Amino acid sequence: MTSFPFKLLAVDGGARTGVLKTPRGDIATPAFMPVGTAATVKALYPEQVRDAGAQIILGNTYHLMLRPGAERVKRLGGLHAFMRWDGPILTDSGGFQVWSLSGLRKLEEDGVTFKSHLDGSSHHLTPERSIEIQADLLGADISMQLDECTPFPCERDAAARSMELSLRWAQRSRDAFGERKTQAIFGIVQGSVYDDLRRDSAEGLKRIGFDGYAVGGLAVGEGFEMMCKVLDATTLFLPSDRPRYLMGVGKPVDLVEAVARGIDMFDCVLPTRSGRHGQAWSDYGPVNLKNARFAEDPRPLDESSDCPASRDYSRAYLHHLVKANEYLGSMLLSWHNTAYFQSLMARMRAAIDDNRFETFRKDFHDKLGQPFD
Ligand code: GUN
Secondary structure (H helix, E strand, C coil): CCCCCEEEEEEECCEEEEEEEECCEEEEECEEEEECCCCCCCCCCHHHHHHCCCCCEEEEHHHHHHCCCHHHHHHCCCHHHHHCCCCCEEEECCHHHHHHHCCCEEECCCCEEEECCCCCCEEEECHHHHHHHHHHHHCCCEEECCCCCCCCCCCHHHHHHHHHHHHHHHHHHHHHHCCCCCCEEEEEECCCCCHHHHHHHHHHHHHHCCCEEEECCCCCCCCHHHHHHHHHHHHCCCCCCCCEEECCCCCHHHHHHHHHCCCCEEEECHHHHHHHCCEEEECCEEEECCCHHHCCCCCECCCCCCCHHHHCCEHHHHHHHHHCCCHHHHHHHHHHHHHHHHHHHHHHHHHHHCCCHHHHHHHHHHHHCCCCC
16 A cells, blocks of 8 residues: 555664665665755755755744745745755644644644744635645655644643544544545644553554554653653553654654654754754764854864764864854855764664664763863
8 A cells, every 4th residue: 555665674673774765765774864944954955955965854834834835835846846855844733833833723633723823814724725735735655644742741631632633633544544546644643641552543544544643742842761762651552663753853863762762754944943053063062163162263163074074174164153253154054964964874874784773872972071172
């Protein structure tokens, strides 16, 4: 039934490598998807995103339906042509962004009514409309079901009701999507921090049948330990022959721990957002380029990197750009961070393929405690 074959290549403990085949190219997993919310991975050219190693990016229904409008993107040839990215694009369905960004919102069985964060105008998003926007108008390779990202903390009863609504929306999203040869649709597991709700959600989604399964409702304030616990409880009930996607995560250490628990795909604004705020990511954690210790440091961030931003510009220059609030500072640090996250994924894939992921994981944690020099 699925149009996107997913081949597992190696399994090492809970971690696995694979290839998700799409008509617009193969995706080596575990994969990190740079976020291109408004039809741009902020501060980067598409060529830089690709050269950094990204094989798929994420776009957002919520932002694009409000501006420039999904019908307009369709008239301009679809999202790929519009933004000049010819690789696969996964779009988020809008539920999470309505929850986190919009002003007044009203959740009903039919869908969600919300006011735009841009101009206060009123909009209605249903599972059917979200799929129409993603698959038909934007032309996403992978569409996500409409869901409700259950807020945290949440009482059990409320979490159960929210998860059940997401399940009903999963069925409606799946029905609206129908059968397509060149596009895929993923379901989203909810259930807050309650193991049995996560299980019921996963089982319900499997009965409906999706091309891939996302874990939603995490990284919303529950903390690292709880996130790991919920992942353990959830992946147990996800089919091992389909990709598993942890939404909105995260820091490098979160990626390593989620890969250890069998997650195959990630997205997060962190590399580009922290790049715009003067932060460079490294195996030693985040580094603040504003720090005076870099004012006369002639060394690059990482001389061993293939990324020009990491290899060819001095820390002193980056320090100056960040201090002076120059656009190029944001651009170079977003580029470095995007390349760093891709290289981290590539190193994890290599470790899993060589059956040494546990050593990689231990070395990663050891290094994280040491100073960046
Ligand atoms: N991004 C991060 N978390 C979520 C979630 O729970 N649902 C959706 N749709 N997107 C997300």
